[in-house]
Amino acid sequence: MDTPTLASSYNDHRLFDRFARxxxxxxxxATRDQAADGAFFYAVRTTSVYCYPSCAARPALRxxxxxxxxxxxxxxxxxxxxxxxxxxxxxxxxxxxxxxxGACELIETASEAPSLSDLARAAGCSPxxxxxxxKRITGVTPKAYADAHRQSxxxxxxxxxxxxxxxxxDAGFNSSGRFYDATxxxxxMTPTAYRTxxxxxxxxxxxxQSSLGCVLVAASARGICAILLGDEPDALxxxxxxxxxxxxxxxxxxxxxxxxxxxxxxxxxxxxxTAPVLPLDIRGTAFQRKVWNALRxxxxxxxxxYTELAGRIGAPRAARAVAAACAxxxxxxxxxxxxxxxxxxxxxxxxWGLERKQRLLTREKS
Ligand SMILES: [Zn+2]
Numbered sequence: 001m002d003t004p005t006l007a008s009s010y011n012d013h014r015l016f017d018r019f020a021r022x023x024x025x026x027x028x029x030a031t032r033d034q035a036a037d038g039a040f041f042y043a044v045r046t047t048s049v050y051c052y053p054s055c056a057a058r059p060a061l062r063x064x065x066x067x068x069x070x071x072x073x074x075x076x077x078x079x080x081x082x083x084x085x086x087x088x089x090x091x092x093x094x095x096x097x098x099x100x101x102g103a104c105e106l107i108e109t110a111s112e113a114p115s116l117s118d119l120a121r122a123a124g125c126s127p128x129x130x131x132x133x134x135k136r137i138t139g140v141t142p143k144a145y146a147d148a149h150r151q152s153x154x155x156x157x158x159x160x161x162x163x164x165x166x167x168x169x170d171a172g173f174n175s176s177g178r179f180y181d182a183t184x185x186x187x188x189m190t191p192t193a194y195r196t197x198x199x200x201x202x203x204x205x206x207x208x209q210s211s212l213g214c215v216l217v218a219a220s221a222r223g224i225c226a227i228l229l230g231d232e233p234d235a236l237x238x239x240x241x242x243x244x245x246x247x248x249x250x251x252x253x254x255x256x257x258x259x260x261x262x263x264x265x266x267x268x269x270x271x272x273x274t275a276p277v278l279p280l281d282i283r284g285t286a287f288q289r290k291v292w293n294a295l296r297x298x299x300x301x302x303x304x305x306y307t308e309l310a311g312r313i314g315a316p317r318a319a320r321a322v323a324a325a326c327a328x329x330x331x332x333x334x335x336x337x338x339x340x341x342x343x344x345x346x347x348x349x350x351x352w353g354l355e356r357k358q359r360l361l362t363r364e365k366s
Contacts, residue, residue: 019053025067028053037091041068043079050074054092055085099123100137103130104145113146203244206252207233208260210267212356215332216240217263219256220247223279227263227332229352243330267333271300271364280334284325291325298339300364305343327351333360 019025019039028036036053043050044060050068051057068074071087081088090098103119114122119142120130134142203225205218210229216236218226226243228236241249252260262278282292290313297312298304304312306319306326313322326337327349338357342348350357 022067025053026062029059029065032056034091034093037093041071041074041087042066043068043074043077048079049082050079050087051082052085052087052091055082055087057082057084096133096137099125099130100134103134103142104138107142107146113143116142201244201247202250203240203247204250204252204256205237205240206256206260207236208264210264212267212352212359215260215264215267217252217256217260218244218249219252219259220281223281224259224263224331224334225281225283226330227267227334228330229267229332229356263334269363270333270336270360278334280331282331282335284328287321288325288328291322292329292331292335292337295326295329295335295337295339298336300336300339303339303341303361306340306348307343309340323348339364 019028019036025036025040025042027033028039029042032054034054038052040053041050042053043066045064045066046060050071066077068077071081074087075081089095100123103123106114106119106122116127116131119134120127123130123133125133131142134140134145138145201220203218203220205216205226207214207216209215212229214230214233214236216226216228216230216233216239217224218228218240226240228239230236230239237249259278265272266278282289284292291309294309294312306323307316309326310316310319310322315321323340326340329335329337329351332338332352338350338360340348341361347354347357347361
């Protein structure tokens with residue numbers, strides 16, 4: 001799996017920085033702060049035992065307490081793990097995060113969304129407890145997570161006019177939560193509003209012939225919103241209608257022919273930097289736009305792997321989500337998803353046919 005685990009969020013440097021000073025460590029002991037578990041350990045000289053900061057044991061006298069950054073240091077100094085808080089095992093927070101990450105993986109890999117009781121059984125707890133735990137850690141219910149994941153995969157949100165964002169907000173998604181980044185990478189979306197289906201909009205389109213076959217160009221009032229490649233115009237017009245199901249579609253007028261010519265020039269020679277810069281109307285989730293912007297930074301003649309691209313947007317473990325964002329690109333060549341290939345050099349996929357991808361890459365390399 002290329003998705004980030006929730007557990008990894010706990011090994012956050014900020015967490016360790018927060019408890020770097022002794023005063024903060026004492027404060028964490030006083031409040032039995034679970035957030036401090038893993039950031040440091042404390043040991044009591046009189047009992048020769050070391051503990052997690054949140055241990056429920058009776059507080060020791062300050063003069064008898066020693067702090068350690070890691071459990072290994074405590075063990076090397078001769079301390080035994082406390083039988084109560086078990087600092088030799090992952091902390092409760094880590095165990096919970098691992099459980100939830102496992103559940104997320106189950107949801108993501110299942111062909112049909114697992115039921116709450118299935119998920120709870122796999123996690124080894126009651127449905128009620130699992131539901132509360134999942135929601136506390138991810139900010140959304142298991143059902144909302146499964147819905148959002150499915151929607152992001154098939155882009156149902158774009159065709160049904162139901163915003164995933166709304167669903168996440170309704171489910172209590174908290175954009176300032178510490179799982180924001182992980183959720184972003186896993187869901188392929190963030191709670192940033194995006195428009196669905198082009199409701200109430202007028203989109204003009206026209207088709208033309210390029211060296212890669214038929215090209216459909218569509219534009220909103222803001223710019224070019226689709227460049228689709230194919231063998232014949234009718235299929236491309238259907239594809240356009242499916243991508244913007246709620247828009248009003250009209251054929252482009254005579255003036256639109258110039259726009260189409262400019263796009264064909266770009267398709268025929270993506271490396272031609274004298275070609276006019278086309279205003280693009282790029283739509284998608286925040287995550288998709290991040291990926292597409294990164295694609296536009298890849299110069300002609302160069303390629304990246306999905307993993308490298310994921311690294312460039314700061315989500316190195318989100319290669320699968322990155323590949324999904326590439327596949328969802330509506331702006332062929334202008335957003336050069338053809339410049340992403342498998343790490344082993346295979347072409348991987350291309351929405352508009354591998355042969356076109358191969359021809360584009362060969363042309364750009366020459
Ligand atoms: Zn303890």
